[in-house]
Amino acid sequence: MPKIAVLPGDGIGQEIIPQAVRVLKAVLAEKEADFEFQDYPVGGAAIELVGKALPDETLKACQEADAVLLGAVGGPQWDHLPASKRPETAALLGLRKGLNFYANIRPVRMIPSLLATSTLKEDVLDGVDMVVIRELTGGVYFGEKGRSENPRSAYDRMSYTEEEIRRILVQGFETAMLRDKKLCSVDKANVLETSRLWREMANELSKDYPEVELTHMYVDNAAMQLVRNPKQFDVIVTENMFGDILTDLASMLGGSIGMLSSASLSGTQGMYEPAHGSAPDIAGKNLANPLATILSVALMLRYSFGMEDEALRIEKAVEKVLEQGYRTGDLAQAGDKLVGTVEMGDAVLAAL
Amino acid sequence: MPKIAVLPGDGIGQEIIPQAVRVLKAVLAEKEADFEFQDYPVGGAAIELVGKALPDETLKACQEADAVLLGAVGGPQWDHLPASKRPETAALLGLRKGLNFYANIRPVRMIPSLLATSTLKEDVLDGVDMVVIRELTGGVYFGEKGRSENPRSAYDRMSYTEEEIRRILVQGFETAMLRDKKLCSVDKANVLETSRLWREMANELSKDYPEVELTHMYVDNAAMQLVRNPKQFDVIVTENMFGDILTDLASMLGGSIGMLSSASLSGTQGMYEPAHGSAPDIAGKNLANPLATILSVALMLRYSFGMEDEALRIEKAVEKVLEQGYRTGDLAQAGDKLVGTVEMGDAVLAAL
Ligand SMILES: [Mg+2]
Ligand SMILES: [Mg+2]
Structure with missing residues (x-):
């Protein structure tokens, strides 16, 4: 039971x-x-x-x-x-x-009768209906970190294994299958090795989900696009820190934290x-x-x-x-x- | 000359x-x-x-x-x-x-006659006048990175030295002195060691700038606040990757990329x-x-x-x-x- x-x-x-x-x-x-x-x-x-x-x-x-x-x-x-x-x-x-x-799921759906409560214009928000999926167990928040003194310096290690990336991407594809079948994978593959592995695996997995339209977007552009044209998104999947930022940003599109x-x-x-x-x-x-x-x-x-x-x-x-x-x-x-x-x-x- | x-x-x-x-x-x-x-x-x-x-x-x-x-x-x-x-x-x-x-400076100023061109509501943007300062040479984009195979994994190292942090924070305080003397330092000090060093140094340096009101904000909240109430900011200073995301996001507050x-x-x-x-x-x-x-x-x-x-x-x-x-x-x-x-x-x- x-x-x-x-x-x-x-x-x-x-x-x-x-x-x-x-x-x-x-x-x-x-x-x-x-x-x-x-x-x-x-x-x-x-x-x-x-x-x-x-x-x-x-x-x-x-x-x-x-x-x-x-x-x-x-x-x-x-x-x-x-x-x-x-x-x-x-x-x-x-x-x-x-x-x-390992997965945090945040739906953001603008409810027409709450349009007036947002700081974005109504025509920008009307019809927003997306899910943001954030990886929760890996990346720089959980990597090895350390500090030196004289002179001071500090580091944090961002890392991902194949298995960590696969299970969250599968969550992304499966969620897209329940919805409009559009998955936007957010990374920073032009500079980060973890993002290049992420993107490579997203492309591989997309063969198992031929119905899902997979796109890739850099995280800085994604932040901008969430404000510029949020209606373009169906499902977003991203790593832990990018997801931390984007889920909070996306919450501004839903009218109210009470929803x-x-x-x-x-x-x-x-x-x-x-x-x-x-x-x-x-x-x-x-x-x-x-x-x-x-x-x-x-x-x-x-x-x-x-x-x-x-x-x-x-x-x-x-x-x-x-x-x-x-x-x-x-x-x-x-x-x-x-x-x-x-x-x-x-x-x-x-x-x- | x-x-x-x-x-x-x-x-x-x-x-x-x-x-x-x-x-x-x-x-x-x-x-x-x-x-x-x-x-x-x-x-x-x-x-x-x-x-x-x-x-x-x-x-x-x-x-x-x-x-x-x-x-x-x-x-x-x-x-x-x-x-x-x-x-x-x-x-x-x-x-x-x-x-x-080592410093990228992006002023974002809403020009009243361009209010209509933004996706944010006019009363939210009217009066926005801020500068976002991004560190350009350090952090995870320039750290050591690597990849393993079978099973695959990848890592990127985020690191900062005292000197790298000091010079960008000084830029932040000096810029604030030219303006409304409010500096918001953006980090993720609740989870990152680099951010803890950053915050510690910001607090130390603030003693040299007693006229500047220093505040700290987590990067996920900063992304949200830029959309929720952008007028609260005068000068924002942050590390390379957070700055990459926040400058692009803040660009949405200026009416047009042409400005x-x-x-x-x-x-x-x-x-x-x-x-x-x-x-x-x-x-x-x-x-x-x-x-x-x-x-x-x-x-x-x-x-x-x-x-x-x-x-x-x-x-x-x-x-x-x-x-x-x-x-x-x-x-x-x-x-x-x-x-x-x-x-x-x-x-x-x-x-x-
Ligand atoms: Mg967050
Ligand atoms: Mg950028």
Whole structure:
């Protein structure tokens, strides 16, 4: 029986996760009985309960689960802790490492009714619908690094193995197959050896995916093109550091951070979470926007359970409630129907 | 006597450089006699003349000059050459290397009359006025790199010495002193050792510049902030690869590539050129926009000759002709006064 580990965490995590779980159960309908749902403590909540942000039992349960649904972690009560014990590092990095996630998936989709909230012009954004895939375990962030003194110097080593590159590129091609079959591989092959290996392998793998149109783009140009003409992209796949930069940049195309979902994957095992944080300032007040978490549940259905129809049903329902004018405070403008967290969940359920 | 080496190069370079030189001489007025101007061949033009894109005589003259004014190089006639002989690589990289430029300076200034041409909303861009400074000689692009086979793997080494970091940070602080005295140092100090050394040195150097407000920003956030709220920046300074990405991204904030000037510096010795290329398709037709080259001359006065007043006079004149509605074809919209390259030069001269 497929297992879903549910980790609400801290702050608004406690409010948004129940709404996402309601939507997930509703869309599963009679199939719900085939899935096992279980809650586990994580983050500051877990520190209060058992003294550490990522309890062994939680980690083990997540490793055994097919999918993890995570709310958010952290808050001012735990900011005084050393970095290694703080919820943001201990829990999030611990989960990413403990489950060996090598792919981060960030869909960016401009929802027509949110066009006005972006800093880009409406005609530039209207129709933006892309997925950015970032490699998560290799590259310069995880390479050997060092320092010399007198005179001072420092280095970081960027490296990639064939296997690390292959699995993330496969993720790119497979994701493109689910969508418009256009894959843009971003590198800096004119100067980096790691990028030349990356590009060589992308070209090799494209023979296994004859339906996918593969293109290559240098990272500096990709950053520019995301602002100049973002509609040209369907799926972008890139290495860790380039992806770190491009996912944050692409998040500006989605209208609001309150709408951004993300998936961290190792094959079909995945962790799904909103891109935003635990927002302690509005926690417990029924003010938080649950839509990014609800959209994360759609990603879970798509990437862990291959349930594309159900994923689309959720995405369409979210689009519909926004068209109907429902807004939580973070998105509301004059004339909108201002609703709370629970009411937004109700609206999505009604729209399913 | 200060020497200015003038290298028109190929394509529209032959048309835009004369306009920029006219403006430069006009603003120098009676001081013109104190400067030595001399033309030298470069690029495809030099290949035709002496068989190589960067003749020894040209390189030597540039090394002895205080400032180099470069038009653009390259064209379809020379695209069949091996990369090492092509104008874009042989001439440009040869000059950058031969003159040991370690700083690339890119001003990005939104000119009110060009607001409509950007993909960002007008209220986001109105008032943008920043300089992005990129380190040019160090980091991962120039580090040791290598490849293994069976299984394949590759690496690139990112490294920086104290001296490399100091001189570019000094450039950042000095540039900030000429402006609003705000310096944003961009790094990834939460994961990279080179960035930690960079940040440590920025904090040390800030003691020598008590008037400059130094801030630090992670590169992924910087990419996001350039789109979210670009007005917050005055001077950005960053390492080579981050700068490669951020300068291209920032170029989207300036309205048009036809307006972007750039300086490559080693101390006060500098090379000044438009960010655009040689545009062979419109060459020889009096269609090219000379304003980026004219603005590059302003940078020359500022960074090589310390003539801030004269630099500002040129920048104000450019702004004025645009306000007056003069446009070359690349910027023209209905209702504008469409002019050619020479007429645009005339207009700037008249506005000085
Ligand atoms: Mg990031
Ligand atoms: Mg670049």
